[in-house]
Amino acid sequence: AALEAARLEASPAAAAIPHHQPRLHSPGVGQPPHLGLELPPLRPVIQQRPPPDPIMMLDSTNDPTSVAGSSSSRPGSPSMPPDLGPPVAESWCCTQMKVTKFTYLWAIHNFSFCREEMGEVLKSSTFSAGPNDKLRWCLRINPKGLDEESKDYLSLYLLLVNCGSRNEVRAKFKFSLLNAKREETKAMESQRAYRFVQGKDWGFKKFIRRDFLVDEANGLLPDDRLTIHCEVSVVGETENLAGQSSAQSVRLPECRLADDLGQLLERGQHADLTLCIGGAELPAHKAVLSARSPVFQAMFQHQMEESRASRVVVEDVDEDTMREVLRYVYSGRAPRLDQMADSLLPAADKYQLDRLKVMCEESLAAALTVENVCDCLVLADLHCAAQLRQRASQFILANASRVAESPGWDQMVRRQPHLVAEAFKALAAQAAPPMGPTPKKRMKLPAS
Incomplete structure (x- = not known):
């Protein structure tokens, strides 16, 4: 069935929509289907198929210029006419577009207690690509939609909090949800690099239908926890490297x-x-x-x-x-x-x-499940594998109720009780809210 056109909507932080008509093309054979759309002037629209795949709405930008996502390109040498023979020297240029990629995971516990009013906003903490990166980002959601049109959906946006010394930033982004098996699902990504300025956000007003999200059969809210995975690709400076090499240059074989x-x-x-x-x-x-x-x-x-x-x-x-x-x-x-x-x-x-x-720690940490996490924690403890131990402990904290019912947990209780004690301490520290001393309650004395 033909895809209907759906509307690209700007969030409250977005500026006016430009009068341009960029076109997003459908992928080639063998690639996963994307939304091919043609944007008419003013307020164009993208719609996906009905749930379980939600209708996605992407905010617009002031500058429709897109930036390629490839990290580098090198033009080929121009072909010479056959009668002139090979050139004496070859000039070349390599254009490299720097792209910084990083990911962020946002877990929202007790999601069912989020405010139900339309337009209510929940923001994550700020994050960046690294400790020395001046760009600061955050995620924000509207649990019950941004406006009347999206009240039956969850809205999700990426916000540029601080752009450092730069006037603007161009970035692509991808949102997905982690299900009960820690697998990415319901993924949606921008089709090009969009222009961010400080305080500007981009995202999807209709990211996922609320009724599909809260349906236990879909496994998107294990233990009433919503986990959002965000992947950001920030476009940096463009560099040109040029040179000239002799036609008789020596070619070194591969090592x-x-x-x-x-x-x-x-x-x-x-x-x-x-x-x-x-x-x-x-x-x-x-x-x-x-x-x-x-x-x-x-x-x-x-x-x-x-x-x-x-x-x-x-x-x-x-x-x-x-x-x-x-x-x-x-x-x-x-x-x-x-x-x-x-x-x-x-x-x-x-x-x-x-x-x-x-390398072994990384491989095991990437394949953690409820069934094997206790074995991996024991293995890490026996062989001083600090990184695997940390990742396994974090996994247990995030899936405590399910891990406690696994056979591996019972075996760890009997053979490595000190690991169980550490897990309980970490879980208690995570669950206990900051508070002052418990007020003393007067005891009721029996009648004399």
């Missing part, structure tokens, strides 16, 4: 050090060490292991039995895990990281492979 060392491991050439794991023997090279692992370096330096016999018996790491550890040691890569992160992390900790250890 293949990691590939060559990986082949050295696979072929077992010139190996001077054998790692014995169960019934398997893995050839290796002392020099490579010593350079990459402080544990192996100490083992071979101090004339230990393994160094004299050129054999190392590995007892607490299985064969598949050790093979993947060796691949990382030789090439800096771990192709099976996502499938083996839970077994690779203890091995990385044992052999002091710090980068591999953090």
